[in-house]
Amino acid sequence: MRELTPWLALIxxxxxxxxxxxxxxxxxxxxxxxxxxLSGWFITxxxxxxxxxxxxxxxxxxxxxxxxxxxxxxxxxxxxRYLERVYNHDTVLRLLTDIRVALFRxxxxxxxxxxxKLSGAQWLSRLTSDVDALDTIYLRVIAPAALAGVITxxxxxxxxxxxxxxxxxxxxxxxxxxxxxxxxxxYVRTREPAYRQADRQEELRTAVVEHIEGFAELxxxxxxxxxxxxxxxxxxxxxxEQVEVDSTVGWHQAISHLLINLCAVFALWAGYSxxxxxxxxxxxxxxxxxAILGLAEVYSMLPEAFGKLGSTVSSAARLNRDAMxxxxxxxxxxxxxxxxxxxxxxxxxxxxxxxxxVLTHFDLTLTRGERVGILGRSGSGKSSLADTLxxxxxxxxGELARQPCAYLTQQTVLFDDTLRANLVLGNPAATDAELxxxxxxxxLGDRFAREPDQLDTxxxxxxxxxxxxxARRVALARVLLNPAPLVILxxxxxxxxxxxxxxxxxxxxxxxxxxxxxxxxHGSEALPATDRVIHLE
Numbered sequence: 001m002r003e004l005t006p007w008l009a010l011i012x013x014x015x016x017x018x019x020x021x022x023x024x025x026x027x028x029x030x031x032x033x034x035x036x037x038l039s040g041w042f043i044t045x046x047x048x049x050x051x052x053x054x055x056x057x058x059x060x061x062x063x064x065x066x067x068x069x070x071x072x073x074x075x076x077x078x079x080x081r082y083l084e085r086v087y088n089h090d091t092v093l094r095l096l097t098d099i100r101v102a103l104f105r106x107x108x109x110x111x112x113x114x115x116x117k118l119s120g121a122q123w124l125s126r127l128t129s130d131v132d133a134l135d136t137i138y139l140r141v142i143a144p145a146a147l148a149g150v151i152t153x154x155x156x157x158x159x160x161x162x163x164x165x166x167x168x169x170x171x172x173x174x175x176x177x178x179x180x181x182x183x184x185x186x187y188v189r190t191r192e193p194a195y196r197q198a199d200r201q202e203e204l205r206t207a208v209v210e211h212i213e214g215f216a217e218l219x220x221x222x223x224x225x226x227x228x229x230x231x232x233x234x235x236x237x238x239x240x241e242q243v244e245v246d247s248t249v250g251w252h253q254a255i256s257h258l259l260i261n262l263c264a265v266f267a268l269w270a271g272y273s274x275x276x277x278x279x280x281x282x283x284x285x286x287x288x289x290x291a292i293l294g295l296a297e298v299y300s301m302l303p304e305a306f307g308k309l310g311s312t313v314s315s316a317a318r319l320n321r322d323a324m325x326x327x328x329x330x331x332x333x334x335x336x337x338x339x340x341x342x343x344x345x346x347x348x349x350x351x352x353x354x355x356x357x358v359l360t361h362f363d364l365t366l367t368r369g370e371r372v373g374i375l376g377r378s379g380s381g382k383s384s385l386a387d388t389l390x391x392x393x394x395x396x397x398g399e400l401a402r403q404p405c406a407y408l409t410q411q412t413v414l415f416d417d418t419l420r421a422n423l424v425l426g427n428p429a430a431t432d433a434e435l436x437x438x439x440x441x442x443x444l445g446d447r448f449a450r451e452p453d454q455l456d457t458x459x460x461x462x463x464x465x466x467x468x469x470x471a472r473r474v475a476l477a478r479v480l481l482n483p484a485p486l487v488i489l490x491x492x493x494x495x496x497x498x499x500x501x502x503x504x505x506x507x508x509x510x511x512x513x514x515x516x517x518x519x520x521x522h523g524s525e526a527l528p529a530t531d532r533v534i535h536l537e
Contacts, residue, residue, distance in 0.1 A: 003316040007134050010102055011095055011142075021091050022143050024084035029151055031077035033294035038073060040290035042066040045283040088139055096135040103131065103319060124209070125202045126322060130315035133198075137312055144301045145183055151298050152179065155291055159267065162284055167270045171263050175295065178259035182302035186252045187309050190245050194310030197245065200238050201311075202318075207231060249307035256303065260296050264289040342366045342403050342486045342516035343389065349397035350384045357396065358384050359536070368485070371517040373527040376536030382520045383410045385536070386490040389518060403516070406482030410490040412475045414463030419448060420455040422463075422474060426481035438480050441507045442473035443500060469495035473504075480511060487512060489519045493526050505529065 012018070045066070052059045103126075152175045160168035211218070211227055218224045271285040343366040351357035358381035366372055376382045387393035388400070390407040406426065414422050423435050435455055439445045447470065451457040463471040472495045479487065493501040505528045512528075521527045 003313050003320055004137070006320065007099065007137075007316055010098055011138055013098065014091070014094065017091055017094070018138060018143075021084070021088045021138075022147060024080055024087055025143055026147055026150060027080040028077060028084050029147060029294075029298055030154070031073045031080055032297060033151070033155070033291050035070060035073035035077060036294045037287050037291035038066060038069050041283040041287040042070060044286040048282055088143075092135055092139060095138060096131070099131055099135050100127075103127070125205055126319060129202070129205075130319055133308075133312045133315040134319075140305045141309060141312075144298070144305060148179060148182075148295075148298045148302060151295060152176075155288075155295060158291060159288055162280065162288055163267070163271055163274060167267065170266055170270070171292070174259055174263045174266065178256040178263075178299060179302075181252050181259070182256040182299050183306045186249060186303045186306040189248050189252075190307045191310040191313070193241055193245050194308060195314045197238065197241055198311035198314035200234075200241070204231070204234050204238055207234065245307060249303045252307075253300065253303040256299050257296055260292065260299060263295070264292045267292055340368055341401075342368050342370070343518070344401050345389065345395075345398065346400075347398040348385075348388060348395045348400060350381060350388050350393065351396045352384070352393075360397075362398070364389075364534070366486075366516050366518065368516055369514055370532075371512075371519070371528075371530045373524070373530035373533040374518065374520045374536060375522065375524060375527070375533060376520075377522060380536040382522075382536060383490055386410070386488055386518075386520050390488050403486045404484045405486035405488055406479045406484040407488045408476055408479040408490055408492055410494075412463070412468075412471050412494070414459055414466075414471055414474060416459070416461045418453075418456045418458055419474065422459060423455075423478050423481060426478040427483060430481050434481065438477045438511075441480065441511055442477045442504055444470065444473055444477070467495070469497075469500070472496065476504075480508075484515075486516045487518070489517065489528070491521055491526065492519065492528065493521075498525070501526070 046063075049059050152172070156168045156172045156175070159171050208231060211231060215224065218227050268285070268289045271280060271288060274280045275282060275285045343364065345362060345364040348359070348362040348364075349357050350359040350362070362385065364372070374382060374385070384393060386407070386409070388395050389402065390405055391400075391402070392407075415425075420435065423438070424430055427434075432455060436445060439448060448454055448457055457465075459465055459474070463474065466474065472493075476489075476492055479489070493504070496504070509529045517528070517530075519527045519530060524533065527533070
């Protein structure tokens with residue numbers, strides 16, 4: 001359960017909101033039980049009065065007070081239920097916002113080598129199903145369990161007042177057993193299979209996404225049917241395990257309901273003895289057992305919630321593991337603005353977990369305003385070195401310090417949004433004039449000036465409405481808008497012809513004046529203007 005600790009701490013940052021939401025749920029449950037109990041009392045009382053009147057006995061009955069109480073509980077239950085749903089759903093959305101913001105912050109500072117282990121489908125699972133499993137833990141586990149205890153104590157107090165302390169203690173003993181069976185026992189019995197089920201579900205979801213993405217290749221290889229059959233077998237096995245978990249939850253739910261009914265029978269038996277002695281009336285005798293039957297609504301929510309708690313713990317464990325922040329020792333330090341150096345790397349070694357180092361004993365000192373080119377063939381470690389210099393991949397050995405930097409990665413990443421939204425990521429304060437200026441620099445000004453929406457042109461999924469060269473230039477423009485004093489460009493001219501590359505390179509020289517620049521490419525023709533060149537062997 002320790003995996004839930006950081007997320008529970010995040011959820012409990014809104015204590016008064018959670019308490020108010022719990023009070024609304026409590027009001028709904030109390031109104032429901034009160035309506036049920038008072039109705040039973042009223043029906044019994046009027047039935048007894050009817051029998052006495054039929055026997056010729058004069059008797060009076062107050063119809064207005066209990067009738068008013070029944071109407072009050074009916075209205076209060078409806079109002080409380082409506083307010084509870086609206087308020088607590090708003091609370092859940094706020095908690096979802098808190099969890100996602102906290103997760104994104106963790107991911108922003110996470111170790112790049114850890115992030116690269118996961119596929120896109122796995123990250124999709126983290127940001128959807130795993131987050132969803134955490135944001136409902138309050139409404140699904142915390143609030144129902146706490147309120148079940150409160151309602152049970154209130155019913156026991158009612159038994160103490162109307163019947164006796166012995167009856168109240170007996171009811172507490174039976175309901176405590178029902179509570180343990182519906183919560184702790186369910187969690188203990190389903191923890192391991194639910195934990196595995198969550199992992200298996202993610203694996204199956206990832207396999208299905210990969211099947212869809214690689215459908216053309218599978219069809220070309222004639223493996224579509226076999227791979228589809230394998231997915232069906234995995235789904236069948238997962239469903240079989242889910243049936244076992246659901247069966248366990250169902251049995252615990254049935255037993256807890258049986259215990260609640262036994263409580264009602266016990267209260268009826270104990271109350272009958274008191275009725276015979278004249279300590280209580282017939283309507284009061286019926287009131288408590290019916291109120292106890294109302295506990296079934298509360299206890300029915302618990303087994304299913306605690307049956308899924310194992311998968312929630314699994315989700316929390318995955319998020320904690322995969323969003324692990326980089327250690328302080330491996331983060332690149334930021335130089336003071338007064339320093340004359342833009343970057344200092346001493347005896348840097350670059351490696352990915354589980355693999356041999358791709359680069360060792362790398363040294364680089366970059367002064368302010370200096371431009372350095374780094375050349376190397378494919379596989380020589382250029383991109384890994386760029387990730388390290390940018391602070392995304394911690395060096396496995398050595399010291400690294402640098403100024404704040406803007407980084408153009410080797411992979412072109414555009415978002416399913418407008419041109420403007422993609423560009424201002426580099427500088428949220430950029431004006432339209434500055435956006436058009438940088439578009440002219442990368443020779444995209446005329447291209448988007450002809451579009452009806454111009455800067456608000458939608459680029460499509462990962463920039464699908466653009467060619468490869470256009471998408472690369474938009475990504476380059478975004479980096480150029482960034483005011484950081486250090487710029488790292490990994491293969492900045494990918495997808496561009498020689499003439500376009502030459503023209504943009506000349507404009508870059510003026511645009512980047514005064515900034516320190518590190519450019520990486522496989523050949524000197526793919527580098528912008530540099531003061532010196534380093535060759536990776």
